[in-house]
Amino acid sequence: MAKILCECGHENPQGTVLCENCGRPLTEEAKTKEIADMRYEGTARRSQTYNRTIIDKVWNFFSSVKVGVTLIVIILVAAALGTFLPQVLYVPATVETEIAKYYEETYGIFGQIYYGLGLHEMYRSWWFQALIGMLAISLVVASLDRGIPLFKSLKNQRVVRHESFMKRQRLFGRGQSNQSEKAIDLAEEKLKTLRYKVKRDGNALLAEKGRFSRWGPYVNHTGLIIFLFGVMLRILPGFYVDETLWIREGETRAIPGAPGYYLHSEEFTLETYSTEDKEVYGEALERVGTVPKNFQTDVTLFKKPEGAIPGEDNLEKVKEDSIIVNDPLKFDGYAVYQMDYSLNELKAMTFQLTNKESGESLGEFTIDLINPEKVYDLGNGAQVRILNYAPDFSGFKNGVPQTKTPLPNNPAFLVEMKTPDTPEGESSFVAIRETLEPLGENQYKLSFQDVETRDASGLVIRKDKTLWILGIGGLIFLLGVAQGSYWNHRRFWIQKAADGTILVAGHTNKNWFALRKELDAVTEYAKLPAYTDQQDPEFDEKDKDGED
Numbered sequence: 001m002a003k004i005l006c007e008c009g010h011e012n013p014q015g016t017v018l019c020e021n022c023g024r025p026l027t028e029e030a031k032t033k034e035i036a037d038m039r040y041e042g043t044a045r046r047s048q049t050y051n052r053t054i055i056d057k058v059w060n061f062f063s064s065v066k067v068g069v070t071l072i073v074i075i076l077v078a079a080a081l082g083t084f085l086p087q088v089l090y091v092p093a094t095v096e097t098e099i100a101k102y103y104e105e106t107y108g109i110f111g112q113i114y115y116g117l118g119l120h121e122m123y124r125s126w127w128f129q130a131l132i133g134m135l136a137i138s139l140v141v142a143s144l145d146r147g148i149p150l151f152k153s154l155k156n157q158r159v160v161r162h163e164s165f166m167k168r169q170r171l172f173g174r175g176q177s178n179q180s181e182k183a184i185d186l187a188e189e190k191l192k193t194l195r196y197k198v199k200r201d202g203n204a205l206l207a208e209k210g211r212f213s214r215w216g217p218y219v220n221h222t223g224l225i226i227f228l229f230g231v232m233l234r235i236l237p238g239f240y241v242d243e244t245l246w247i248r249e250g251e252t253r254a255i256p257g258a259p260g261y262y263l264h265s266e267e268f269t270l271e272t273y274s275t276e277d278k279e280v281y282g283e284a285l286e287r288v289g290t291v292p293k294n295f296q297t298d299v300t301l302f303k304k305p306e307g308a309i310p311g312e313d314n315l316e317k318v319k320e321d322s323i324i325v326n327d328p329l330k331f332d333g334y335a336v337y338q339m340d341y342s343l344n345e346l347k348a349m350t351f352q353l354t355n356k357e358s359g360e361s362l363g364e365f366t367i368d369l370i371n372p373e374k375v376y377d378l379g380n381g382a383q384v385r386i387l388n389y390a391p392d393f394s395g396f397k398n399g400v401p402q403t404k405t406p407l408p409n410n411p412a413f414l415v416e417m418k419t420p421d422t423p424e425g426e427s428s429f430v431a432i433r434e435t436l437e438p439l440g441e442n443q444y445k446l447s448f449q450d451v452e453t454r455d456a457s458g459l460v461i462r463k464d465k466t467l468w469i470l471g472i473g474g475l476i477f478l479l480g481v482a483q484g485s486y487w488n489h490r491r492f493w494i495q496k497a498a499d500g501t502i503l504v505a506g507h508t509n510k511n512w513f514a515l516r517k518e519l520d521a522v523t524e525y526a527k528l529p530a531y532t533d534q535q536d537p538e539f540d541e542k543d544k545d546g547e548d
Helices: 028-032 054-061 065-081 101-115 119-124 125-155 164-168 182-195 211-233 275-288 469-484 512-526 538-545
Strands: 171-175 197-200 202-208 239-247 252-254 261-274 290-302 316-324 329-331 334-355 361-368 375-379 382-390 393-397 400-403 414-418 424-433 443-462 490-496 502-508 529-533
Touching: 054 065, 054 125, 065 119, 065 125, 065 171, 101 119, 119 125, 125 211, 164 490, 164 502, 171 512, 182 197, 182 361, 182 490, 182 512, 211 469, 239 261, 261 334, 261 443, 290 329, 290 334, 316 329, 316 334, 334 382, 361 382, 361 443, 382 400, 414 443, 424 443, 490 512, 502 512, 512 529, 529 538
Parallel strands: none
Antiparallel strands: 171 502, 171 529, 197 202, 202 490, 239 443, 252 261, 261 290, 290 316, 329 334, 334 361, 334 443, 375 382, 382 414, 393 400, 414 424, 490 502
């Protein structure tokens, strides 16, 4: 694109506001301003220069501060919506049913809509991750769009500036000096004692300190980008795991989120506070009756060998351990925590097939409520066939028993009983508190004999390889906050004009009061001409009032 030729002969890129060489205003708008726009030192930004190709338009879109703020607002609103109902990770661990059905049955139509919009697993959803990605892109583009021109401009600062540049600084003074011959030298001497880095070019000097503070926002952006990168990594397999596992005593189950690992529950132990601890926990014991003192699961960890054929039972023992609250089982970067428990869960029920009239028994059989068999042969021509099994019976629908969950909380069976006296078979519906004979009066019945229970442990499996990335990102962000908050970029330009007068100008990105104090000290020491704050001409009177 066409260059902008300044009166000093320097060619500036299209979009430059102040000449890179002398500081003259190059646009009509800049010429009308009393105080120069020193953002990015008046250099050209790509987003304000190019707008032709699709790449330019995409760049300009993401470089906009409004777009970045809008994305942040949308993410915050979405995150707020995600707190209205529990995320799927925080659904009660005892729920072993379809998540969609859980939200609908628990929260009604609102829960159904919540699930339909994907808000139940929002932080892992593609659209939320897309918003995070767009925000990261916006931060990268905005930083490059502003940071590169700023870096080049500050690196190539000229000492001698045009008079129009000096006049358009907020702090500006012009006049004769009592020590005009050595005023610049004295000013340089004083500025160095104030820890300024001074550059000289004949009868002109540029004093500067705190330039690194200008990079505070970009350090913030870098920290945020690293943090968002860590957040996005959590959707990749192996980087982040937060799963729930319910395991019963004597059961071996694959560990979700940890491929190839299996856990066998040996025993669950629950200890409670007794009346001996009444002095400390008396009020709690009276209020709730039982207060857990400790609950733990004794487990054995297994691993499937590499190259094992699927279906083969050839697990290798890794170790035995006890999972206690706040003392997890750790292996290969994973941690298994004890979070919940369920006592006396039904495991098996024993029935006896008897003649209703004589009370004669044809034998007993035990039904495994987790994995029941279809037929139980009692010998002597007697057998019981399971026609339908409802682990958590909730009623009939079209004559078929229904179950709320797959847990054996309220087991019910529709059975067919065959005996030598009834070879055609008799049907019966058997539940814990109910027995029905749908096809009429039966000769035989199932009599409940015994029940076997077991405890279940609610475990949480966690693994997070992104924590160190999130920590580094957060630390860099805080460093950027400190860098931009507690330091500021201060500059003074002092030079002799062609008519022999001394020109003084000062600029800072913030904390003008401190800049004025330092300029006062230099002015007094070097006998420089008085200056004014062109944005606040009456600041001298205010300072005097403050001192009084």
